[in-house]
Amino acid sequence: MPNHLASAGCVRTGIQAPGRALRIMGMVFALAGIGFIASALTTHADDQPYPERVRGFFCNAKQDSLDFLRAQAEGENEEIAANTVNKSIGKFSCAYYLPADAIYTGEHTIIQDGIVYKLHSFMFLPEKVERWSGTAFGSLQQPTNAKHDV
Numbered sequence: 054m055p056n057h058l059a060s061a062g063c064v065r066t067g068i069q070a071p072g073r074a075l076r077i078m079g080m081v082f083a084l085a086g087i088g089f090i091a092s093a094l095t096t097h098a099d100d101q102p103y104p105e106r107v108r109g110f111f112c113n114a115k116q117d118s119l120d121f122l123r124a125q126a127e128g129e130n131e132e133i134a135a136n137t138v139n140k141s142i143g144k145f146s147c148a149y150y151l152p153a154d155a156i157y158t159g160e161h162t163i164i165q166d167g168i169v170y171k172l173h174s175f176m177f178l179p180e181k182v183e184r185w186s187g188t189a190f191g192s193l194q195q196p197t198n199a200k201h202d203v
Contacts, residue, residue, distance in 0.1 A: 104154040104178055110135060111184040112147040115172060118185035119163065121147045122170050126189045154178045167191060 110131050112118040117138050124134035135147035155175035163170045168191035175184055 102156045102158070104156050106152045107155045107175060107186075108150055108152045109186060110147060111150050111175070111177075111186045112138065113182070113184055114146060115161070115174075115185050117142065117146040118172055118187055119165070119170055122172075122187050122189040123165075123168075126168055126191065150177075150184075155184075158183065 110121065112121050112135075120138045120141065121134050124137050125131065129137065131149070135149070138147045139145055155177045158174045158176050161172040161174070163172065168189055170187055170189050172185055172187035175186065176182070177184055
């Protein structure tokens with residue numbers, strides 16, 4: 054057997070010396086441990102909500118947001134819908150907000166009178182005030198070509 058193979062701990066069959074195998078297994082376990090720690094840190098970081106920049110029409114209460122979306126489903130534009138809600142409750146609730154920092158806190162889906170409302174809750178910063186925004190799927194307007202008109 055050549056001298057350089059004997060000094061490396063190898064024989065012609067290709068079997069490695071036990072010391073080298075242990076070093077390789079140690080490196081494998083070390084890399085696996087680093088991967089486990091990295092995945093645990095990533096999972097922990099994803100659990101914390103981050104502020105995002107939001108803008109658009111928001112209402113101070115969930116019911117006010119529903120009324121705002123209902124007015125839009127009836128055909129009103131956003132400004133008229135916000136004024137209608139504010140006048141009906143006698144105080145300022147629905148308005149357009151310029152870009153502001155807020156944390157998304159949840160989604161609520163409500164079905165009323167054949168319309169699906171998807172409401173989103175945000176915690177506005179730095180005031181820590183909850184405000185609502187959303188979308189209505191469906192319409193309360195009569196289509197221009199209703200079946201009974203044809």
